[in-house]
Amino acid sequence: MSGRYLVSLDLENKRCLIVGGGSVAQRKAVTLLECGALVHLVSPEVTPLIEELARQGKISHRRGCYESSDLEGMFLVIGASGREDVNRQVADDCLSRNLIVNIVDDPNKGNFFVPATVRRGALEIAVSTGGKSPLLARKIREELEKTYGEQYGEFLDMLGVFRQETIANISEPEKKKRMLESFVDEKILSLLKEGHLDLVKEMLVSAYRGSGR
Ligand SMILES: C[C@@]1(CC(=O)O)C2=NC(=C\c3[nH]c(c(CCC(=O)O)c3CC(=O)O)Cc3[nH]c(c(CC(=O)O)c3CCC(=O)O)/C=C3\N/C(=C\2)[C@@H](CCC(=O)O)[C@]3(C)CC(=O)O)/[C@H]1CCC(=O)O
Numbered sequence: 001m002s003g004r005y006l007v008s009l010d011l012e013n014k015r016c017l018i019v020g021g022g023s024v025a026q027r028k029a030v031t032l033l034e035c036g037a038l039v040h041l042v043s044p045e046v047t048p049l050i051e052e053l054a055r056q057g058k059i060s061h062r063r064g065c066y067e068s069s070d071l072e073g074m075f076l077v078i079g080a081s082g083r084e085d086v087n088r089q090v091a092d093d094c095l096s097r098n099l100i101v102n103i104v105d106d107p108n109k110g111n112f113f114v115p116a117t118v119r120r121g122a123l124e125i126a127v128s129t130g131g132k133s134p135l136l137a138r139k140i141r142e143e144l145e146k147t148y149g150e151q152y153g154e155f156l157d158m159l160g161v162f163r164q165e166t167i168a169n170i171s172e173p174e175k176k177k178r179m180l181e182s183f184v185d186e187k188i189l190s191l192l193k194e195g196h197l198d199l200v201k202e203m204l205v206s207a208y209r210g211s212g213r
Pocket residue numbers: 027028031102103104105106107112113114115116117127128129130131132133134135137138141
């Protein structure tokens with residue numbers, strides 16, 4: 001198999017179909033909703049949480065077995081029926097329509113799978129084992145969560161502003177490069193790791209006012 005192309009997909013207001021209503025379908029529904037997707041689910045039976053999400057109008061649910069017409073208007077599809085024959089049908093139907101499809105118990109059947117993810121604001125760290133060990137992906141994700149705390153999201157917001165200012169105000173390429181590097185120097189990163197955001201902010205300001213100009 002060739003290398004995978006890791007992407008970060010914008011699902012805001014995109015129609016996504018989940019086939020199945022068990023615990024995996026439920027987890028996928030929740031993460032898709034967190035991404036702003038319009039979630040439609042088809043399954044004869046569903047978990048109480050899925051039932052509740054449908055009752056609140058957060059997702060739509062058709063009670064029944066998968067039919068290829070369920071794919072109409074979909075951007076992305078997840079096959080979580082736990083049934084080999086249904087999964088194969090979903091994968092074949094999607095691939096022949098060029099849809100992006102994830103089969104949750106066979107990463108090679110669909111054309112994508114989902115990595116374990118740490119989110120800190122705009123910072124996203126994804127861990128994938130290519131389906132070889134989702135449990136290892138989870139363990140590594142948990143380790144990363146300890147290393148990269150919530151402060152990294154706030155830091156990134158500040159960094160974004162200072163970067164824009166630098167790009168807008170400094171035209172000399174060498175100076176610009178030096179300044180952008182000074183925002184992520186060892187000292188700042190170690191203060192950040194210890195959670196001293198106020199000090200980090202002060203250092204960013206003085207780096208911006210400092211030598212690069
Ligand atoms: C990352 C994460 C994203 C997400 O689903 O949103 C994800 N699995 C997660 C959770 C999770 N997965 C499993 C449990 C149950 C543990 C338990 O209770 O027994 C839990 C729940 C938990 O850990 O809490 C087990 C499992 N997973 C797969 C199988 C089927 C098989 O392999 O046949 C089995 C059963 C066999 C087994 O146990 O191995 C298959 C897949 N799971 C993947 C992704 C893809 C490969 C990713 C990779 O390898 O990099 C792939 C191929 C397809 C896909 O779903 O895209 C998510 C968050 C993790 C986190 O961050 O905490």
